[in-house]
Amino acid sequence: MASAKTTELVLPSLPEGWSAEKDFKVLDKISSTIQRTIEPVGPHFLAHARRARHKRTFSEDDRIQAQERAKKVEEDNDSDISEPEDLMMLQRDAKDWKSQDHYKVLGLSKYRYKATEEQIKRAHRKKVLKHHPDKKAAAGRSEDDNFFKCIQKATEVLLDPVKRRQFDSVDEAAEVEPPTKKQLAKGNYYKLWGSVFKAEARFSKNHPVPHLGDEKSTREEVENFYNFWYNFDSWRSFEYLDEDVPDDNENRDQKRHMERKNANSRKKKKAEDNARLRKLLDDCSAGDERIKKFRQEANAAKNKKRLEKEAAEKKAAEEAKAKKEAEEKAAKEAEEKAKTDREASKKAKEAAKNAVKKNKRVLRGSVKDANYFVSGDASAATIDAVLNDVDLVQAKIDADEIAALAGKLNGLKIADEIKGVWTEEVQRLVAAGKLKDGEVKALA
């Protein structure tokens, strides 16, 4: 910060007659300033930024920084291990090291498998300082170094990664019992089971180990959890529980027998452990509401699909039926209509035929009435010629014209008038190009 400078010059002596209240006067204020940008670089800027952001003054910041530094040292001391020592434990025999709780011996029972190497070393040092046999001797007590040996053994095991794993594998104190039904009824299902699997996770070869989660976990998370745990890859082993193998110099067969026995027992225990874990999982998943929920959801989704499909099918069938019916009806109607139409047209045709016949009769009758346009008896040839002409005209004109012509002729008795009508008709036909001029002779 402010480095002190020493200069050669001296302060002026107080002039005669200088006086002020409290020995100082404020005469003026700092004059001008310029706004500039400082470069956000370097350790001193960091200090400046810290002061500016927390609105601290120099001395406040100095004090806070000093406190922070001091706190760090304290924390280191705090984290030191201090657990009350059990009298029973202190009287342990070092020979029974296999059954001792190494973490407890070192006062690390709240850390267990989580204890770091650093912690173990520090705990060991602390215990050694306290329980060193020479100290006990100096205090006038017996030279009992049993517990000291326990400490040494515990450190030996815990500082060797292989041995530590073997011990951790069978460290029952680190195990969390699966919750009972009673507990589950009262407590939070996921919290209770979660702590079981958290403890179980220490054996995992793969990290990170998924957590059980809570009731809000997604389906994916839950599936991931169970998949991971059903395929759990564990480093747990049971060498620690081996029975002692006799030394080489004893019976070789005995030794081999023991080794085989140990290997078998390890295998068996491992299998048991796997089965145990499986059972844990089965129990946990059996009561897991989330799985039920997901299944229901899945079922609901499936059912929904099925129902939708069925409804669609039904609808389609109905539609098809309706369509068929409509078609049948339409066909029937069309048929009936065609039938009536046919009948009607038949009738009409017959009527028309009759009318034509009648009209034709009128036409023929008219020429007969007109005595075939000759006075006196008509010769057969004349009759033929006239009737031929009538037929010719009749053939050239259609039923309506025949009817019209018949209408005109009907009622006429005078031969000339009849003749006139015919002539007119023939002329009309000639004009219309239906008859050739001269084709009709008798009626022209």
Place this chain on the structure above:
Amino acid sequence: MAEEGASKAGIVPSDRTAIGIMFSNSNSSIAYTVDDKAEVIANEDGDRQIPTILSYMDGDEYYGQQAKNFLVRNPKNTVAYFREFLGKDFKSIDPTHNHASAHPEEANGTVSFTITDKEGEDAAPSTLSVQEIATRYLRRLVTSASEYIGKKVTSAVITVPTNFNEKQKAALIAAAAGAELEVLQLVPEPVAALLAYDARPEVEVSDRMVVVADLGGTRSDVAVISTRSGMYTVLATTHDYEFTGTALDKVLMDHFAKEFMKRNAGIDPRQNPKSLAKLKLEAESTKKALSIGANASFSVESLAEGIDFASTLNRLRYETIARPVFAGINRLVESVVKKAGLDILDIDEVILSGGTAHTPRIAANMQSIFPRTTAILAPSTTPTAINPSELQARGAALQASLIQEYEAEDIDQSTHAAVTTVPHIANAIGVVLVSESAETFIPIVPGETAVPARRMVHVKTPKDGGDVLVKIVEANTHIKVTKPEPKAKTNGKASKSATVEDADETEDEDDSDLSDDEEEEDEEKRERMWKIGTTLAEAALRGVKKGSTVEVTINVNADLSMTMTTREVGAKGGVRVNVPAP
């Protein structure tokens, strides 16, 4: 620097491995801080100054020195001098330096290069934006650094010129993001150089006025920075693209080309691109050799038309032919001091950084421009000087180590303008001392100091002790010019001025005058004088003991109110004066 936040979500401070990168036009460097000491990392080829060049040959990517060698054989697929183009429009770039490598072109609205970067005879050339090129280059730098450190490098502090605009910064950050590199901060190049010097353990924190001359290959940037107890404020900058390393290369190229023509019936090696490239490479290495030794050889096999060429050059000749460039650099430095509203005499330190700063003549010129009291930090003038080529990378690495433990958001907030823009007091604040009868001003808080600021001095008291007056005043400097009169009178004047001026400084002035050339004999004598302005406060300390010292502490707060406390060292009590904010 708001863009930073977006590019780096997800990196937890504890997972960071941060390096410093000097990413420049001609050469780049990477540095890493171990135990508070920044070291520049050599890449796989053993280079600490890694040419900023990428080259593609048969689908293989080369960078650094290897790529530089391809400038002769494969210029079309070699990209050089591209940093300058980042974030710029095609219209505003200067492609002069790229004539002997891949040419920049406009594509999709950005500056791009078309190069064949894939294997095969008929591989289609790809058009790569300058940002993509920068990404690829940075990726190579990061890979080398990761291999050296043994951990994946995740973050970096990168140096940029002071005149890099926001768009260019954004482009650089984007390019870094492409190389999966989190940019913790972009640091101005001169400030990084200054930080590298200030971070040396033996350096005491002090208030200085520093000129940082960053003399690079394609550009020279000079900045005046006021260093006030470790906080840096850039007062003025200037940028130049003519008086640079390549200009020196050009001088040497022309020199040797003429020599070659003299010997070989007028064959000009500058006419043929390949010969020109060879000439340039060798000229550069000759230049570097001349910075170290007094003589350097220049030899190129088959320089032009199969003729080998070998020659030597001594430093004196080199300095003569390159004089225009050196003179230009001098003018540049002088102009920036003037631009900052300062005088040559105000400068306490000159830092030469960048590759061209190795040249001894430039350092010598600085010595003659600035007074004796000014420290010139260059390898030829200061034995303990840091390699000028490494300064910026080191500064960046130091900054990276300082801020890597902070959350990105914290860094963002701390570099926000609200924190960095602060008032700087214009006039120095100090105490008035007397020697014999004259009054002298001793600055406690110098001008151009950012507030809040706290400074402390120890001052002597009269021999007999007694009551003393602590008078806090404002003052500014002016330059007193003494016209040289006939010799006898000069002495008289000098002695008169010595009474008011600090004794040491006057002596130095005299020395420098004596050591200067004869032609400068009649030059006027210039001195830096304090002019005492308004008195801010007076306080009396009564009954000071014989031979004791008095401690004066001045605390200027952010609102420009001031607190002065004074007490006799070792004694209790003292006087505390509060000067209210204006």
